[in-house]
Amino acid sequence: MEKNWKMLADKLAKNHNLEAEELLWLYLNRNKERNQYLYETARKVREEIYGKEIYIRGLIEISNYCRNDCYYCGIRRSNQKVRRYRLSESQILDCCRKGYALGFYTFVLQGGEDGYYTDERLAKIISSIKREFPDCAVTLSLGERSRESYQRLYDAGADRYLLRHETADCRHYRKLHPKELSLEHRMQCLEELKEIGYQTGAGFMVGSPGQTPECLIKDFCYLKKLAPEMVGIGPFLSHKDTPFRDCENGTLEDTLFCLAVVRLLLPQVLLPATTALGTVDPTGRKKGILAGANVVMPNLSPQSVREDYLLYDHKASTGVESAEGLKELEKEMESVGFQVVKARGDWKQK
Numbered sequence: 337m338e339k340n341w342k343m344l345a346d347k348l349a350k351n352h353n354l355e356a357e358e359l360l361w362l363y364l365n366r367n368k369e370r371n372q373y374l375y376e377t378a379r380k381v382r383e384e385i386y387g388k389e390i391y392i393r394g395l396i397e398i399s400n401y402c403r404n405d406c407y408y409c410g411i412r413r414s415n416q417k418v419r420r421y422r423l424s425e426s427q428i429l430d431c432c433r434k435g436y437a438l439g440f441y442t443f444v445l446q447g448g449e450d451g452y453y454t455d456e457r458l459a460k461i462i463s464s465i466k467r468e469f470p471d472c473a474v475t476l477s478l479g480e481r482s483r484e485s486y487q488r489l490y491d492a493g494a495d496r497y498l499l500r501h502e503t504a505d506c507r508h509y510r511k512l513h514p515k516e517l518s519l520e521h522r523m524q525c526l527e528e529l530k531e532i533g534y535q536t537g538a539g540f541m542v543g544s545p546g547q548t549p550e551c552l553i554k555d556f557c558y559l560k561k562l563a564p565e566m567v568g569i570g571p572f573l574s575h576k577d578t579p580f581r582d583c584e585n586g587t588l589e590d591t592l593f594c595l596a597v598v599r600l601l602l603p604q605v606l607l608p609a610t611t612a613l614g615t616v617d618p619t620g621r622k623k624g625i626l627a628g629a630n631v632v633m634p635n636l637s638p639q640s641v642r643e644d645y646l647l648y649d650h651k652a653s654t655g656v657e658s659a660e661g662l663k664e665l666e667k668e669m670e671s672v673g674f675q676v677v678k679a680r681g682d683w684k685q686k
């Protein structure tokens with residue numbers, strides 16, 4: 337392996353930072369062998385903090401209604417082909433009961449930006465979950481809301497909030513989103529979530545239409561500056577009923593590279609091996625873990641709606657991607673030397 341590349345990777349592992357030009361050089365000069373070195377390095381850094389533990393989250397997709405029209409998303413509002421649904425409080429609580437019995441101690445309530453879920457409704461749902469399962473964490477992934485709304489949901493007991501920034505490059509953001517959405521506002525929401533005290537998650541798609549190497553480097557620099565507790569990274573996968581239907585998908589290798597870099601930039605980060613990674617390649621989840629990821633989020637949504645929450649085509653929702661497949665997931669993780677732990681799995685402070 338060329339000495340310079342390895343030296344730079346080692347510098348990243350040691351300082352948890354690099355100049356933007358250095359990150360770009362690493363990215364542009366990557367190859368299979370060098371990537372392997374980066375993954376191993378990221379894995380070691382992750383093991384120093386989280387050992388061999390894999391945290392699991394039960395994902396409950398509460399609504400596929402969305403007021404937004406992001407060009408990459410299968411449940412965007414102008415997709416008329418989607419069968420829309422939303423879950424009631426009692427359905428959500430049933431999912432939590434099922435998940436708790438299986439060993440989940442974090443529930444992720446994810447959905448489009450659906451006006452039905454007012455602060456009042458959500459606060460009631462969150463406090464019901466926390467009352468029944470006081471030893472569990474609640475993560476929200478419900479898009480952009482006002483600061484007051486974030487505060488109210490936090491006060492109701494929500495612990496974490498996921499809001500991917502998708503790209504830290506303004507021009508690229510414009511290519512992915514209609515004009516009513518802005519990167520500036522997205523970033524403001526992330527700042528507010530952090531200030532309120534949420535364990536906050538940002539993140540982006542790898543290989544989305546119009547993404548250049550420079551865009552990716554901006555993502556890395558933005559994440560380093562924001563220092564979120566969680567980062568969600570998955571390959572872009574096209575959906576047949578969106579304007580990006582004919583665009584090429586992101587690749588496994590590029591996504592693994594990004595996971596490893598993010599682990600090295602933010603050693604403590606909670607980093608999922610996403611469903612999209614398991615969809616792009618059946619070995620994607622395991623490889624994600626071996627490149628520095630430490631979280632998996634199996635699907636806990638009711639079976640009857642799983643087919644209706646498709647942000648991209650061919651989404652994996654059975655086997656290890658489902659809560660019912662937890663045993664299978666445990667075996668898969670053991671096969672690469674890791675253990676699924678039944679715990680809240682909070683972010684670890686230095």
Ligand code: SF4
Nearest residue numbers: 402404406409412448
């Ligand atoms: S990406 Fe999120 S905000 Fe955008 S259309 Fe899809 S669900 Fe709505």
